[in-house]
Amino acid sequence: MADKNAKKKTMTLAQRKSLEGLIFVSPWIIGALAFFVWPLFVSIRLSFSEMISIQGFQMKWVGLENYKYLIQTSTTYMPNFLAEITNTLINTPITLVFSLIIAILVNKDIKGRGFFRTVFFIPVLLGTGYVMQQLLGSGTNQVIDLPEGLLMTLGGDFAAIVTEFLNRITEILWKSGVQIILFLAGLQGISSSLYEASRVDGATEWENFWKITLPLVTPIILLNFIYTMIDSFTDSGNKIMSDISHCFTTGSFNQGAAMGWLYFAFTFLLCGLALLIMNRFTFNQGER
Amino acid sequence: MAKAKAKAKKADKSNLSFRDRYTKKHVKRFIVLLGIYLVLFDLAFVFLYPFITMIIDACKSEADLVNRTVKWIPSGIEWSNFKVAFEGLNYGKYIWNSLFVTVVATIGHTLICAFIGYGFARYKFPGKGIMFAGVILSMLVPTQVLIFPQYMTWSSLKVLNTFVPLLVPCFFGFGLRGGFYIFLFRQFFLGLPWEMEEAARIDGCGFFRTFVQIMLPMARSSLLVCAVLAVVWHWNDYFEPSLYLNMSPNLSMLPTKLPDMYAALGQLSSEAENLPDIGADVIVNQAICMASTFLVILPLLVIYMFVQKQFMEGVERSGLTGM
Numbered sequence: 001m002a003d004k005n006a007k008k009k010t011m012t013l014a015q016r017k018s019l020e021g022l023i024f025v026s027p028w029i030i031g032a033l034a035f036f037v038w039p040l041f042v043s044i045r046l047s048f049s050e051m052i053s054i055q056g057f058q059m060k061w062v063g064l065e066n067y068k069y070l071i072q073t074s075t076t077y078m079p080n081f082l083a084e085i086t087n088t089l090i091n092t093p094i095t096l097v098f099s100l101i102i103a104i105l106v107n108k109d110i111k112g113r114g115f116f117r118t119v120f121f122i123p124v125l126l127g128t129g130y131v132m133q134q135l136l137g138s139g140t141n142q143v144i145d146l147p148e149g150l151l152m153t154l155g156g157d158f159a160a161i162v163t164e165f166l167n168r169i170t171e172i173l174w175k176s177g178v179q180i181i182l183f184l185a186g187l188q189g190i191s192s193s194l195y196e197a198s199r200v201d202g203a204t205e206w207e208n209f210w211k212i213t214l215p216l217v218t219p220i221i222l223l224n225f226i227y228t229m230i231d232s233f234t235d236s237g238n239k240i241m242s243d244i245s246h247c248f249t250t251g252s253f254n255q256g257a258a259m260g261w262l263y264f265a266f267t268f269l270l271c272g273l274a275l276l277i278m279n280r281f282t283f284n285q286g287e288r
Numbered sequence: 289m290a291k292a293k294a295k296a297k298k299a300d301k302s303n304l305s306f307r308d309r310y311t312k313k314h315v316k317r318f319i320v321l322l323g324i325y326l327v328l329f330d331l332a333f334v335f336l337y338p339f340i341t342m343i344i345d346a347c348k349s350e351a352d353l354v355n356r357t358v359k360w361i362p363s364g365i366e367w368s369n370f371k372v373a374f375e376g377l378n379y380g381k382y383i384w385n386s387l388f389v390t391v392v393a394t395i396g397h398t399l400i401c402a403f404i405g406y407g408f409a410r411y412k413f414p415g416k417g418i419m420f421a422g423v424i425l426s427m428l429v430p431t432q433v434l435i436f437p438q439y440m441t442w443s444s445l446k447v448l449n450t451f452v453p454l455l456v457p458c459f460f461g462f463g464l465r466g467g468f469y470i471f472l473f474r475q476f477f478l479g480l481p482w483e484m485e486e487a488a489r490i491d492g493c494g495f496f497r498t499f500v501q502i503m504l505p506m507a508r509s510s511l512l513v514c515a516v517l518a519v520v521w522h523w524n525d526y527f528e529p530s531l532y533l534n535m536s537p538n539l540s541m542l543p544t545k546l547p548d549m550y551a552a553l554g555q556l557s558s559e560a561e562n563l564p565d566i567g568a569d570v571i572v573n574q575a576i577c578m579a580s581t582f583l584v585i586l587p588l589l590v591i592y593m594f595v596q597k598q599f600m601e602g603v604e605r606s607g608l609t610g611m
Contacts, residue, residue, distance in 0.1 A: 014412075017411060017412065017413075018411065018412060018413035018414065019413075020411060020495045021407050021410070021411025021412065021413035021416070022407075022411075022413050023407075023495075023496075024403060024404060024406055024407025024408075024410075024411060024499075025404050025407040025408060025413075025416075025419060027400055027403065027404060027459070027460050027461055028404045028407075028419065028423070028460065028461040028470070029419070030460055031457060031460025031461050031462045031466075032419075032422055032426070032460075032462075034441075034460070035438065035457045035460065035462045035463075036422070036426055036434075036462060038437065038441070039434040039437035039438045039441070040429065040434060040437075041437075042436075042437035042440075043433055043434055043436065043437050046436065046437070101327075102331060105324055105327060105328055106328070108324065110321070110324065110325075114597075114600070115332075116328050116332055117600055118596055119332045119335050119336055120331070120332070120335055121592075122335060122336070122339055123335060124517075124520060125520055125585065125588045125589065125592055126339075126524070126585055126588075169334065170334055170337065170338065173331065173334055173335060174335070174338070178517075181513075181603050184603055184604070185603045185604065188603070188604040188605070189479075226428075227468075230427065230428055230430075233430065234430035234431070234432070241430065241432050244432045244433070245432060245435075245527070248432075248435060248436050248439075253436050256436065257433070257436065260430070260432055260433035261433065264428075264429060264430065264433055267428070268428060271428065
């Protein structure tokens with residue numbers, strides 16, 4: 001007893017603090033073990049093996065067979081894969097640019113900004129699920145009809161790009177609600193004293209944007225970049241995702257898992273690359 | 289003060305000629321403002337277009353749908369569309385399922401993620417870096433990859449076709465975008481000053497009480513942001529409920545009923561496609577589809593109308609640039 005007491009007393013402040021911290025994150029630790037680490041492990045193992053019987057999870061290790069099948073034999077996987085990757089790589093930068101512009105405009109002290117903020121948040125209310133897919137899919141996304149004469153004068157290739165862009169734009173804008181919100185939050189966090197100081201020094205708004213706003217929102221750009229990529233990769237309208245769901249409902253679990261992991265590995269690589277590149281340009285206020 | 293100044297300025301200028309009053313600078317500012325409004329209205333139109341089309345289409349009667357000249361203003365509101373949609377979705381019954389899951393999951397996500405996020409923001413403990421990487425990873429790994437092992441786990445626990453698989457992970461910081469909320473709260477708590485907590489601790493307040501009585505009230509704005517996003521995402525979630533609840537029609541939720549509705553109406557219209565000219569059925573279905581879609585998101589619109597102002601204030605105060 002006395003020994004225990006003595007031990008308790010020797011617990012330093014730092015130790016007690018770290019114990020309290022662990023108590024705070026303990027729900028997450030339990031959750032991670034139950035809902036994340038184990039499924040992650042099983043899913044990786046599934047992708048490298050062949051299911052013998054679903055009862056009791058009997059699996060045979062087959063190495064890279066499932067992956068080989070997807071890359072070499074499957075006729076639908078690689079085209080879908082490439083299509084979705086291109087799609088994401090095109091959409092992500094456009095989403096970022098548009099949501100930053102919108103956030104900056106809506107952050108200005110102008111009349112009716114409450115209205116605009118509400119409008120730009122509406123797509124978030126519709127979620128990213130089935131409802132949005134239906135709304136965007138039912139021909140409502142062709143907001144802007146270009147006159148045919150204009151397209152003719154623009155010439156074939158360019159006209160195709162323009163129409164493609166216009167067809168994309170609603171979808172992109174509709175999926176940038178959360179990004180706008182995050183940018184808005186970031187812009188609000190920039191101290192107005194910086195702008196005041198630069199105004200005293202005679203800087204224009206254009207210079208303010210490049211020298212103050214942009215450097216200070218770089219962390220949010222990074223966050224939004226990753227969010228957008230993930231959102232686009234895991235979108236329910238994504239062909240690969242529906243293929244994976246299809247695999248699981250029809251019982252070809254190994255292939256489903258391999259599909260998921262191959263795709264996810266690539267996503268992860270892209271995100272990691274983005275992190276590496278953008279970390280060099282990210283400005284953290286805390287570091288000074 | 290500012291008003292008086294403006295008044296003085298105005299009085300000053302009233303003596304001047306038009307040219308002096310509106311200098312180049314004024315004109316420039318006016319043009320910039322005009323440009324901003326133009327861009328904003330353009331974008332607002334693009335944002336609202338599908339939404340408005342949905343509402344207008346939902347109100348159209350058969351005659352309006354066939355009539356090509358009726359695009360924006362229907363001749364009247366066809367309430368029967370909503371009635372058919374209401375009955376087809378079994379709205380009165382399934383809305384309660386949706387509400388129950390959304391409310392419970394949102395409460396779980398909001399409170400628990402605030403708790404966890406606070407731990408990540410304020411304490412140092414061994415393994416913190418790895419754990420936070422785990423939080424980010426849980427954001428990155430798509431549900432579809434993990435769904436099968438999770439499904440097997442729930443099935444071995446014999447809780448499939450109940451709400452348990454949808455609700456329990458929310459209370460552990462997982463579930464639908466759980467990692468995102470933890471990240472949000474961590475950012476928010478990082479930006480708060482230490483003084484309040486230190487004062488509370490010196491006065492002998494325990495760590496749990498400090499969190500509940502001091503930090504949570506301060507995090508009101510972030511709690512609201514998190515809650516609104518959680519409500520929206522849980523309400524619209526389609527993938528997990530359709531998988532976990534597919535054997536128990538009693539527990540269906542509204543968004544999972546919507547594809548059934550579309551499929552049923554789609555069948556009708558595909559039959560009609562064989563007809564030589566555009567059958568009225570096809571287009572009537574479009575109206576009913578839109579009406580049912582509208583009904584599904586209606587509760588969200590109502591909720592958002594009430595919290596919109598506080599939500600935007602919460603966004604402004606979430607302190608995300610303090611990363």
